[in-house]
Amino acid sequence: MAKSSSGRKPEAARDAIAVRPAKRTDLDQVIAIDAAVTGIEKQDYWRTVFRRYSVPGEHQRQFLVAVAERRVVGYVIGEVRDWEFGSPPCGWVFAINVDPQVRLAGIGTRLLQTLAASFRCAGVRKMRTMLARENTLILSFFRSQGMMAGSLIPLEMDLEGP
Amino acid sequence: MRLQTNTSLALFSVLEFARDPTRHIPASEIAEKYSVSPHHLAKVLSELARAGIVESVRGVGGGYRFAANPKRVTLMDVIQLFEDLGPTVTERNEGKEVAAVERALAAVLSEIDELARATFSSITLSTMLRLVERQQGAPASPHQDKAT
Numbered sequence: 176m177a178k179s180s181s182g183r184k185p186e187a188a189r190d191a192i193a194v195r196p197a198k199r200t201d202l203d204q205v206i207a208i209d210a211a212v213t214g215i216e217k218q219d220y221w222r223t224v225f226r227r228y229s230v231p232g233e234h235q236r237q238f239l240v241a242v243a244e245r246r247v248v249g250y251v252i253g254e255v256r257d258w259e260f261g262s263p264p265c266g267w268v269f270a271i272n273v274d275p276q277v278r279l280a281g282i283g284t285r286l287l288q289t290l291a292a293s294f295r296c297a298g299v300r301k302m303r304t305m306l307a308r309e310n311t312l313i314l315s316f317f318r319s320q321g322m323m324a325g326s327l328i329p330l331e332m333d334l335e336g337p
Numbered sequence: 338m339r340l341q342t343n344t345s346l347a348l349f350s351v352l353e354f355a356r357d358p359t360r361h362i363p364a365s366e367i368a369e370k371y372s373v374s375p376h377h378l379a380k381v382l383s384e385l386a387r388a389g390i391v392e393s394v395r396g397v398g399g400g401y402r403f404a405a406n407p408k409r410v411t412l413m414d415v416i417q418l419f420e421d422l423g424p425t426v427t428e429r430n431e432g433k434e435v436a437a438v439e440r441a442l443a444a445v446l447s448e449i450d451e452l453a454r455a456t457f458s459s460i461t462l463s464t465m466l467r468l469v470e471r472q473q474g475a476p477a478s479p480h481q482d483k484a485t
Contacts, residue, residue, distance in 0.1 A: 308454075
């Protein structure tokens with residue numbers, strides 16, 4: 176069973192977790208979690224994401240962090256998009272991650288539920304996401320939250336030439 | 338996608354066991370519930386036991402019980418015990434044009450297979466049990482109406 180870096184069991188830490196909008200001072204910890212999971216540190220990318228998604232009092236765009244013992248242990252980013260791909264307004268989940276040291280403690284669930292509540296406040300009744308089919312860990316997480324295959328099919332192609 | 342009888346039976350059985358991991362369920366109870374021969378079911382349960390998903394319990398009140406972690410075992414873990422998940426089109430090398438058609442068809446079928454694999458690999462038994470509960474609470478779908 177996974178434990179937090181402070182040695183506390185996830186179940187014990189669960190009650191002490193707060194989910195709130197990200198602050199600029201959280202960014203280094205968010206970048207560190209992303210780098211630990213993906214293996215790539217993306218300083219510039221995250222500063223752009225923060226500028227775009229951290230808008231106080233805004234329900235359309237959300238950049239939330241989960242905090243335990245003053246430490247950022249996870250984040251989620253989402254946005255309400257109107258009439259994209261011919262679809263009525265819906266909430267898109269663009270990124271979600273939890274510090275690998277404190278997984279299996281319900282932190283991802285708390286983050287997603289808070290984001291979903293925010294989407295409901297913005298008036299949407301559908302939440303979507305998209306991820307690589309090889310990413311079975313996060314796919315399983317979204318499935319466990321009740322997500323199913325949606326009505327959209329992603330398509331792509333390689334662009335040949337110089 | 339159509340699953341073979343043994344695969345469906347294995348999934349039904351595993352979900353029965355995972356619903357209450359402490360309970361020993363006699364094979365005859367499952368055979369009766371799903372109207373299959375106990376002999377046929379025994380082969381399926383034996384395969385599941387070999388994979389460590391269930392374990393046999395001897396003696397009075399014996400049978401099988403769940404032996405894995407329902408949050409870790411996926412539908413794919415069960416399905417791959419009973420299904421051949423290899424390529425669906427075999428090249429016959431009957432000339433260039435036929436081979437090209439076969440490769441194009443294989444590419445399309447492999448797209449479908451990969452989606453099916455990703456779906457089965459992302460659904461754990463815990464998630465599946467929640468889906469079953471939701472279906473039990475949901476009104477019958479039009480398809481179910483037709484069937485009944």
